[in-house]
Amino acid sequence: MLYAILCYNDEAAVEAWPKAKDDAVIAHRRQVTDRLAEAGKLGPVLRLMPTTAATSLRHGPDPLVLDGPFAETKEQLLGFYVIDCASLEEAIETAKQIGASDTGTFEIRPLRYFSAGSLQKEPV
Amino acid sequence: MSELGWIDAALKAARPQAMAALLRYFRDLDQAEEAFQEACLRALKHWPGQGPPRDPASWLIFVGRNAALDDARRRQRQVALPDDDVLVDDEDAEATQAERLDNNQYRDDILRLLFICCHPELPATQQIALALRIVSGLSVAEIARAFLVSDAAMEQRITRAKRRIAESGQEFATPGAVERAERLGAVAAMIYLLFNEGYAASGGEAHIRLPLCEEAIRLARLLLRLFPAEPEIMGLAALLLLQHARSKTRLDADGAIVLLEDQDRGRWDADLINEGCALIDKAMRHRRTGPYQVQAAIAALHSRAKRPDDTDWAQIDLLYATLERLTPSPVVTLNRAVAVSKAQGPEAALALIAPLAAPLSGYFHFHGVQGALLQQLGRAEEARIAFDRAIALARTPAEAAHIRLNLDRLQKRG
Known part of the structure; x- marks a missing residue:
């Protein structure tokens, strides 16, 4: 296992x-x-950078980008990806593609x- | 880490939040400090056995407030009180309920605590000293050492600052949006001053005082956690991280200044640089530029250059031009001149700083930069005069020694 x-x-x-x-x-x-x-x-x-470096992407028909870490307590951590991107913009774009048509939130945190x-x- | 080690770190981390809430209760800095001290003493007594509470800040607020109230009651009635263990035992459950304030309240509490230290009537050095004492919890002796004054002088300075604040009748109502933005700007400026006080000490022997820089970074991160969507706060934190990343290479073993182009870039702190760059990346998305972001972007361009020759001076020149527009000042123009000298040559840079001779006549760096540019152009005699002026205006031995080095070089060539 x-x-x-x-x-x-x-x-x-x-x-x-x-x-x-x-x-x-x-x-x-x-x-x-x-x-x-x-x-x-x-x-x-x-090892993650501090939460101050985090950006969150809330999924939905119109995905919402928010500064800061994932802060809700109603949802649980279910998985994660590690991706290599040239910029935060590219990371957000990638996260949008991965999570398209989903619910929930992705937190994007530099390593x-x-x-x-x-x-x-x-x-x- | 020893037991006391983790307790110390937990108390240090919880301090701003706890002090901020206690200040809201007592509306008096001294009372809030006393209550916090008392709560810390009890934490040192109880946490080793019980382990840390789930929410140390709430614990400290609850216990600190109750201890102060009990103290007041004791003085009024002279009755026996439950002993410590009873007082603290049921604290955890109650504390979390009593103090589970929503984030907005915490945010305004801590902002108020920081803002109180930025009272406009207080000179900058007093603002910084007060923030180090009240928010960071440094002892008077530690702050005195950082400012290279006696303990008694620092004690007096802090007492005087507190009195000023008490007399001024600080605003305790929840701030409105405009007021909040104003407070945020004042606090950011104070944190920037604190960092600079550590980075380029304004007198005395130590040219870099790292603990002040580290405290400034801690406060900038704290502010960013409270206001996660403010690009200028991201910029401020990024700027401090990027500058601090180079601190180990800014002085040589003898304490002499090492210029950016001569620094050992392999010893720059990659973690801090990466974090700073990540924050700029975040800030840029907002497309609301500001002075901290621009300065951070300049620092980032330096950090990203593997060798001095890789530096994107043209881009740095553009960023300085933006900074000149946002915050016009002769000092910004002077900094821009360095970029211009690299991108366009010393002649252009000299022309750029010519109008600054009057406003910056008393400024060490002006004469240093002017001397270096003249030196590059082979105008040795004029360079010597400029360097002599710089030495006369140097604030630290390291600054003076650096200029003397330039003079020696001139002499060797001449």
């Missing part, structure tokens, strides 16, 4: 960490993920860090 681990925390508190603390957290996580990577059991790893991982698996 493939699992996604989604990391939640208080963004402002994490921003208040001294750099040494942030480095220590990342170093610890690297110890674990490096092991997984060697065993071919690590998929993509990514701070990305590693494709070592996972070799047939699509589930």
Whole structure:
């Protein structure tokens, strides 16, 4: 079974960490993920930029682009894509295409860090 | 991180929100601060055992307010009070109900807290000192160190600023749209000043004071979280991030200034640059340009150039022209001259700054730029005079040392 681990925390508190603390957290996580990577059991790893860098796209007949992160609590996180785009404009356009005729919201958030991982698996 | 480490980070993160709400209750900075301090003491006592509350800011507001009310009651009636544990025990459930304010209220609370520090009667340095004390929670000693004054002098400066604010009778009603926009502009300007105070220290030894820059970035992000759709706030945050990304390379090991073109670009902070660029990207979609966005766009063009020769000086020149239109000032024209000298040559740049000689006669950078342009044109004697003037006006030893370096070069050639 493939699992996604989604990391939640208080963004402002994490921003208040001294750099040494942030480095220590990342170093610890690297110890674990490096092991997984060697065993071919690590998929993509990514760190998101702060929510201040986010833009949201609300689907519908007339899709609505909103500044800021997805903020509602009535909907749940169901999946995500990682795409490579030259600009936010292109990312929004792509998101519109992916979500055409859907309901719900896509949050478009630039990545701070990305590693494709070592996972070799047939699509589930 | 040690237990106290995470509590410290949580308290620091919750501070603006908690202080803002407490200020709304008490309508008095000192009382709000006391209540917040008390709540922090109780947090240090209770959080290690119980773990952090789900919503630290609400917890602090609730506990801080109750502690202050109890204190008042105690003084009135002299009756025994429930001990601490009873007071704090049922806090979480109640606190979340009592303080689950809607986002708009939080937004206006925090904006008010920031805005109070920007009182127009307060000189800029007092505004910044007050914001660092009240909003960021830096100790008086830390702020004194940042401003290179004694603790006592800083204490006095902050006390005086608070008194001014108390006397002025700050507006506590919910602001209207126009007022909100005005407050936002004043707060953005204060954050920009705070960053600049750290970036180009206006005196003393330390040329760059990173903690001030970091606090300014934290406040800019806070403001952006509150006003996610304001392109100028995106621009402000982007500008600070992009400037800060270069901070490690701006001085060499001896504390001498390293010019942009001589900086080790490999040591620029890529995370901050990427975040800054992402914010500009967002801001541009609004097609409502403003000074912070334009300055951020200029900084972004520098950041994107892998080598100095890759810099898009023509585009930077255009952006400075836009900035001149938005905020006409001799200093902007002076900055533009640097871009013009790269795009069109030193002669054109010198012509551009010629009319600035009078308005900027007392400005260090004017004489520095003029000297450098004259030097490029081989007018050594005039360059020497300009550099001499610059040294006389330098505000930090690093600025003076940088100009002296130019003079040495002149001497070697001459």
